[in-house]
Amino acid sequence: MEKSKIKIDIKNCLACGGCISVCLQDAIYMISSKANLDDKKCIRCGICIKTCPIGAIQESK
């Protein structure tokens, strides 16, 4: 069974850093001015989803 995952739409990412600063798991990091997510560290708390000003972070099945 596939668990839901957090996905970042990097095409729209503004590199504001908001998601990185709120993630308590250190699961998001910047590559070439785009936010990237480490699935192994992410606990799917959803805080980053609420933080992104442009809705670029979503939960997907």
Ligand code: SF4
């Ligand atoms: S869902 Fe939570 S743990 Fe996962 S990247 Fe977002 S803030 Fe970090």
Ligand code: SF4
């Ligand atoms: S909060 Fe959204 S726009 Fe800002 S760095 Fe994270 S994904 Fe990109």
